[in-house]
Amino acid sequence: MTTAEPFDRIYQRACDRKGGRKALDALLGESVSAAELATIADNLLLGELTKKVFQSGFVWRVVRQKWPGFCEVFFDFNIEKILLMSDEMLEAKARDERIIRNAGKVFTIRHNAMMIDDVARKHGSFARFIADWPTTDIIGLWAYLKQHGARLGGNTGPYALRAMGKDTFILSTDVEAYLRATKVFDGGINSKRSLAQIQQQFNLWQQQSGRSLAHISQIIALSVGENLVGMQQ
Template identity: 75%
Template sequence: MAGTVENFAVIYQRACERKGGELAVKALTSQPLPAAKLAQLPDSLLLAELTKKVFQSGFVWRVVRQKWPGFCELFFDFDIEKVLLLSDEMLEQKAADPRIIRNLNKVFTIRHNALMIYDVQQTEHSFGRFIADWPSDNIIGLWAYLKKHGARLGGNTGPYALRAVGKDTFLLTQDIEGYLRAYGVFDGGINSQRSQQQIQQQFNLWQQQSGLSLQEISQIVALSCGDNQLGMQR
């Protein structure tokens, strides 16, 4: 049954009890990049990470990692301007190359997401700066931006890409969703705007209580419940 959501100190204590103490929990959690460092990341790296997460979605991550050198070779190390020069015919040819995962629809997302980055560059110093400056207390707004302006970046794909590049964000894993539902933080579809606003508010409250990043809070909540095993990252 739904009940009053626990103070974060209670969640943290349970995570320590389940995982073997504070040192163990500390070893299982990580921090996001400082905003200044995130802002300095090259936009080619950001396009690469978006692409990696698009191809990993619904697929075996190990295979994506194995073929990643082929992606870098075929797409000019994800240079934004060079990718934008690729015609439909060129993309079709690359999508048939055995050095990468041959999925035409996903290959087309590379150019689409390069265009999203290029559009941001016209008004911002860089896409990295744009991401770095986005307030984490409305991280769901950045999720929505990626979903609206990018390609195949909805659901967990956008958030996982943000986590990978170092942007402070929580993730809606099965463990975390289960906890939030059990305590009645939201009761609708997890991807609805209303539900995500309610979830954001709860994470903001936990951040006020703990002084930790959203990333650390997300990981600790996952470690405090569910079936996760020692060593898993959230």
């Protein structure tokens, strides 16, 4: 049985650790509205997926530095142009010094462009599909990206969604540790059962607080661990 605290207690502890309400709130990021997200061009969303795929297991700073090169090499992630690229073209792109040369990850760009194109044909745009997905089942959207996309499992898909502006929690090390310590879940963190238990708890916290999933997971992370005021982050 879960021993998770009511959200106001978690929030107060985070405030105490970070120097007060204003200091804590200043640390929280913002999601965009569903209406705003739905208007984002699909090529930009392919770019976000690609960026997170390349950042996974790599130094994020290097990916950011190389990003202008990625945009040049992959036509600003124009979906139609990416879909026309042959294996030979992708292999050549994977050797381009303007990007991080990883052929396996380069091939995900076309695969994820195919997913986006398929969704857009059915729903008008990939952005609309993402925007309309209910946050009360955000783990369902994670599962969709993992199943239909390439290298979007684990936290890669959620981080990409967060970068797009979609409201989602992130199972960071601190968040996972808290959820496990309070018995929100008791199995493998990526099992369907565990994710359903975690989603249920986040839905409850959202009802208690009226806050976004993103803010809830950020506040949990700031309420535990070693991220005290004055400590190296």
